[in-house]
Amino acid sequence: MDLLRGLMLGQYVPVDSPIHRLDPRTKILGTLWLVLVVFGIRSPAGLVVLTAFLAAVLLVGRIPPGYALRGLRPVFWLVGLAVFFQVLFGDSGGHVLVRRGPLVITRENLVAGAFYGYRLILLVVATTLMTFTTSSVELTDGLERLLRPFRRVGVPAHELALMMTIALRFIPTLLEETDKIMKAQMARGAEFASGNLVRRARALVPLLVPLFVSAFRRADALALAMEARCYRGGEHRTRMKELRVAGRDYVAAGVLAVVSAAALLPVALWRVG
Amino acid sequence: MIRCEQLTHVYQRGSPFAATALDDVSLEIRAGEVVGIIGATGSGKSTLVQHFNGLLRPTTGRVYLDDVDIHAREVDRRRVRQQIGLLFQYPEYQLFEETVTADVGFGPRNLGLGQDEVHERTRRALAHVGLDPDAFGPRSPFALSNGEMRRVAIAGLLAMEPRMLILDEPTAGLDPRGRQEILDYIIRLRDARGLTIVLITHSMDAVARLCARLVVMDRGRLVADGPVREVFADPARLAALGLGLPQVAVCARLLRERGVPVRPDVLTVDEARAAILDALAGR
Numbered sequence: 001m002d003l004l005r006g007l008m009l010g011q012y013v014p015v016d017s018p019i020h021r022l023d024p025r026t027k028i029l030g031t032l033w034l035v036l037v038v039f040g041i042r043s044p045a046g047l048v049v050l051t052a053f054l055a056a057v058l059l060v061g062r063i064p065p066g067y068a069l070r071g072l073r074p075v076f077w078l079v080g081l082a083v084f085f086q087v088l089f090g091d092s093g094g095h096v097l098v099r100r101g102p103l104v105i106t107r108e109n110l111v112a113g114a115f116y117g118y119r120l121i122l123l124v125v126a127t128t129l130m131t132f133t134t135s136s137v138e139l140t141d142g143l144e145r146l147l148r149p150f151r152r153v154g155v156p157a158h159e160l161a162l163m164m165t166i167a168l169r170f171i172p173t174l175l176e177e178t179d180k181i182m183k184a185q186m187a188r189g190a191e192f193a194s195g196n197l198v199r200r201a202r203a204l205v206p207l208l209v210p211l212f213v214s215a216f217r218r219a220d221a222l223a224l225a226m227e228a229r230c231y232r233g234g235e236h237r238t239r240m241k242e243l244r245v246a247g248r249d250y251v252a253a254g255v256l257a258v259v260s261a262a263a264l265l266p267v268a269l270w271r272v273g
Numbered sequence: 274m275i276r277c278e279q280l281t282h283v284y285q286r287g288s289p290f291a292a293t294a295l296d297d298v299s300l301e302i303r304a305g306e307v308v309g310i311i312g313a314t315g316s317g318k319s320t321l322v323q324h325f326n327g328l329l330r331p332t333t334g335r336v337y338l339d340d341v342d343i344h345a346r347e348v349d350r351r352r353v354r355q356q357i358g359l360l361f362q363y364p365e366y367q368l369f370e371e372t373v374t375a376d377v378g379f380g381p382r383n384l385g386l387g388q389d390e391v392h393e394r395t396r397r398a399l400a401h402v403g404l405d406p407d408a409f410g411p412r413s414p415f416a417l418s419n420g421e422m423r424r425v426a427i428a429g430l431l432a433m434e435p436r437m438l439i440l441d442e443p444t445a446g447l448d449p450r451g452r453q454e455i456l457d458y459i460i461r462l463r464d465a466r467g468l469t470i471v472l473i474t475h476s477m478d479a480v481a482r483l484c485a486r487l488v489v490m491d492r493g494r495l496v497a498d499g500p501v502r503e504v505f506a507d508p509a510r511l512a513a514l515g516l517g518l519p520q521v522a523v524c525a526r527l528l529r530e531r532g533v534p535v536r537p538d539v540l541t542v543d544e545a546r547a548a549i550l551d552a553l554a555g556r
Contacts (some may be wrong), residue, residue, distance in 0.1 A: 059456055141361065180366075183361065185379075186354065186382060187430070188379055188380035188430065189379075189380075189383030189402050189433065191351065191383070206369045209369035210366055210368065213415070
């Protein structure tokens, strides 16, 4: 996995914690709810509340903070871009800090940019927290259960969940395979990281052809293994681990409700309080 | 030729998945040597040899090729990889070209050689692994048998004309005849070209047949290094590491237990034959 280390973000951290033990449905709905809350926050105080909450979840979930921060690295440039555009193209007017030709930087825009950028970071943290604490199997199980009511209107819940499970299951395998083939071709003098765009694109052929061949072979073997175990789709399937909502899920929902209410409180109320 | 000093490698350092694959390994391989590396699965054999040609960077420690640190700034790692050929496990999965000739020529083309030289090297490399360049050259590598595909992959490395050849389980997943053929070609390479060879394998018979020196790895550490006969002289220790003896050595031991005084250090079929005849004559 050496050459592709940068791609390993949002990976499940296999430890035991109260957050890990929550029902995946609670975590999925909770995360969706948090995304809405992040977009609804209007005051810096709300950001502080939410930051404290996410930090607490990180702590309770026993996720190494350094690991969580490293997962954030790829989104930093996105945040930078958001701030940049806000500063350049935000509302005119307000307290001008710098004026150079057409470039005007106002304090209001700078603050607003930082605010939006920080919201984006919170958004990513909230969603990666779910993948840190929920294995892909649990995740798809929860998703399947959540989608089940929509089966009546033609949503193939089980098939979607199965596709997701398989896709998630094979991402690390294919990454490993990619790493191996890259190394094998580098041992034959291939170069993947130099030259212009055309050269680089052409350098991918010795990587992609073996990768596709092996992906098809794996798909074939998987289909055979599933048929050998008499897999026939979702009808009448029972499961070893039934998902059950427990007391802790109600506690989590309660905590989330209180935190989001606090985060969404209008600025005026914070001042009074 | 290759020298490793206190090599340590940690995969995914700084994450919850950090795993130490190599732990303080020091080793020297001299030109012309034929070295076997054995050890249970996950003992760090493959990680170790990937340091030899600079595909992996040591977490700590150094690797020298002819006394030059291969990770020094001015060293071209591609030159290192040309000199140290590394054949990965199941190398047939790296084939990608439309014809065998084109695939074997991939390495030499990457070296920037002229068309004639590439052509010449490709033919030579194919002949070396017993594939007729005229019959096999124009065929698709995906239409060959497993054993043939593997020989094409080996030819792809030989066409780079390396000084040292590292083979990571070159016989894994082949039938007995395929295994035999690959081993025969490796022996021919050793004898005809005087290549330095490093062989990673789970086959003690292959080691006994091919190698003069044996390195034993266990959980990332180098636990034994010496002449093949010496390492095989301690079967109890090998068994504790999850390893065994060559079949003829086992056979000799069973004979001794039945009262036939066969010499204890036989490793190959020829030695065993001589030893058994001696033992029977002496009785």
